[in-house]
Amino acid sequence: MTSKPQSLRRRLMAAGLAVGLLSAGAPFAQAQEYDVLIRGGLLFDGTGAEGRAADVAIKGDRIVEVGEIPASATAATVVDATGKYVSPGFIDTHSHAAPGIETPELAPAISVLTQGITTAMINPDGGGPADLRPQVAAIEANKPGVNVIPMIGHNGVRREVMGLENRKPTAAELAEMQGLVREAMTFGALGMSSGPFYVPGKYSDTSEIAALAKVAAEFPNAFHTSHIRDESSYDIGVLASVAELIEVSRQTGITGVVSHMKMLGPTVWGLSDDAVEMIEAARAEGLSIWADQYPYAASSxxxxxxxxxxxxxxxxxxxxxxxxxxxxxxxxxxxxxxxxxxxxxxxxxxxxxxxxxxxxxxxxxxxxxxxxxxxxxxxxxxxxxxxxxxxxxxFNMNEEDLELLMKQPWMMTSSDGALVTFGEGAEHPRAYGAYPRKLRRYVLDRNVVSMAQAIHSSSGLPAQVFAIPDRGLIKPGYYADVLVFDPETVRDVATYPKPHAYSEGMTYVFVNGRAALAEGEVTAERAGRVILRGR
Incomplete structure (x- = not known):
């Protein structure tokens, strides 16, 4: 009597059907259940590889499967991504989302989400508070719509210790600043920012910045991003300023990043060739030197x-x-x-x-x-x-410089955008459109860089450079920061005369596995987290 079920089992197994038989003492195998199943899209996984057909399954806050997922699989949310691209959420390496994201009204971060940004690195240019704890507490209390990575800023630390005085620090003051950086890094900052273009960082010298970067470098995978001292030809010049950032890394071993790299003003147009050569030489020396850039020819x-x-x-x-x-x-x-x-x-x-x-x-x-x-x-x-x-x-940059810099394999994407109240002020359009603009203007319309490189520069590369754990790639085990966008419609809408306009084309934006945008519409989900070292 047992031979028939056994024979049936063999036939079913030969047909590739993974089932069990109750009469044989085994339960029927259940179809895999997920929270989110994204089917039929062209996947750009963030590594820089070209797109491939693949499904993506999410359970909880993690990606659990990537590839051809059986038709029997089910999910609470099934996204038909046919004709669309699937990618990791974008990591904005230079964001002025703070202090906006510290307020209840702006914490949903709609203008950020509609660009496909799922993680914002705040306190750039040396800015932000000298003590990160109150800032982090405020952000967490407001349940942000995106993930947030706070950096410790040199200008904030200098202001705390020395005010806005134009002088070198005393030995005691330098030690106090170093203590504040160490305290912030111990609390969980991933790295440090500086902005010697701005007061009071303008009054520092290379040795002061290096002394603080050396403290940050005591922590694994730390970095130093900088709005360099001069992006033009006055004072010390753009090339000397890039050299200063490189020198800080040379003295300390810390990863160095030129923030929103540009050639600002007609007197330095065309020097991008020299800047690229300088960075390539530093990298050949063994230094970890990178840059980020926003895709506009105007600064703010x-x-x-x-x-x-x-x-x-x-x-x-x-x-x-x-x-x-x-x-x-x-x-x-x-x-x-x-x-x-x-x-x-x-x-x-x-x-x-x-x-x-x-x-x-x-x-x-x-x-x-x-x-x-x-x-x-x-x-x-x-x-x-x-x-x-x-x-x-x-309005002071040249498109040829912008495009040459964009093509470099060490160039990341950033917005340099603020999180502002919709409709107030003549804001730079980068606050609403940086990432879709890069995809539309420089990938799809002008073919300056490939889609794979543009996505890598916005996701996998920043995660690698800044050692952001388990983010930046579409990979099993990684956090489910995932985009589904339409290559036919993705575009920036914000302009200089009319900057307050949300970008279009992001169909779904998942933050830690929850849909912040669904069918192009903002949801009530607020799934962002503050990302800190060791947490």
Missing amino acids: TGLSAALIPGWAQEGGQDALSKRLQNPEQRALIREGMVENLARRAGANAIMISSYSADPSLEGMRLDEIARRNLKDPLDTAIDLLIKGGAGIVS
């Missing part, structure tokens, strides 16, 4: 940072305003502004993006405001600075 900063000589920025905005109202000091400052305006490509290249004293000026060019007021552009800028300063968008 503060009007004072762009135009005011460093010595006149000592003490902050109030001190600057007083100096500008003193006739003798105003004349000296104005003299120093002449070259700085020229390197920004002139008054027409500067657009006011935020100005609390008179929001009606937002979106206007500096030369336009000057003509309206019947004043010289420099005097117009001084008037704005006396009344509290302004944020600007500066």
Whole structure:
């Protein structure tokens, strides 16, 4: 009587059916059940490999299967990705999402998610607090929509110890700054940022930055990202500034990253060749040197940072305003502004993006405001600075430099974008469109880089450079930060005149296995986490 079931079992096994028979004492095998099953898409796994047909299964917060998943498998959410691309979520290596993400209103991070960004690295340019614990607590309390990686910033640490003073630190002050960096790294920071372009980091020298980077380098896989001292030709020059970052890595062994790398202003257009050669030589030397870049030919900063000589920025905005109202000091400052305006490509290249004293000026060019007021552009800028300063968008880069840098295998993608209230201010469009812009303009329309390289530079490469555990790839066991996007429709919508517009084409965005975007619509999910060392 037992031969029939045994014979049936053999026949079923020969047919490739993994079943059990109750009469033989074994239960029927159950079809695999997942939380999310993404079927039929073209998978770019983040390694830089070309796309391939593959399904992706998610259970809990992890990817559990990648490949051809049997038709019998079921899931609570099944995504038909036919005709779409599937990739890891993007890691924004240079994000100004803080302090916005520390507030309840902006914590959902919609403008970030609609770009496909699932992880934002905050406190760039040396910014952020000297003590990361309150910041992390605020972010976690608001349940962010994306993952967040806080860096410890040199400028924040220097400000805590020395204020905005233009001098070298004493031995005791340097030791105190080193202690703050060590404390932040022990707390869980993955690395350190610096911004010697900005006050008070502007008043530091290479040895000071190296002394703090040496402390960070005590921790495994630490890194140092930097808004280098000069991206143009004034002061020490862009090439000397890249060399400074390399020298910090040479002295300390730390991984070095040139933040939002660019050739800023007509006087340095074309120097990207030299910068690439310099970085290649450092890498050949055995140093771990990388860079990131946003895909726009315009930058954004503060009007004072762009135009005011460093010595006149000592003490902050109030001190600057007083100096500008003193006739003798105003004349000296104005003299120093002449070259700085020229390197920004002139008054027409500067657009006011935020100005609390008179929001009606937002979106206007500096030369336009000057003509309206019947004043010289420099005097117009001084008037704005006396009344509290302004944020600007500066049109000062060359597409050929941008594209050459983008092609480098050590170049990552970033946004340099803030997390802002929708509709307020003439924000740089990178806050809404950086990653879709790269995919649309530089991959799909202009073929500057391949889709595989663009995705790798936005996911797997940052995870590798910054040693972010179990993220950046579509791979079993990795966290389920996953995108499904339409190559026909993915695009940036934000423009310089109308920057407040969400990007299009992201169909699904999963953060830690939960759908933050579904069918292109924002959900109520807030699954982001703060990523800290050892946690």
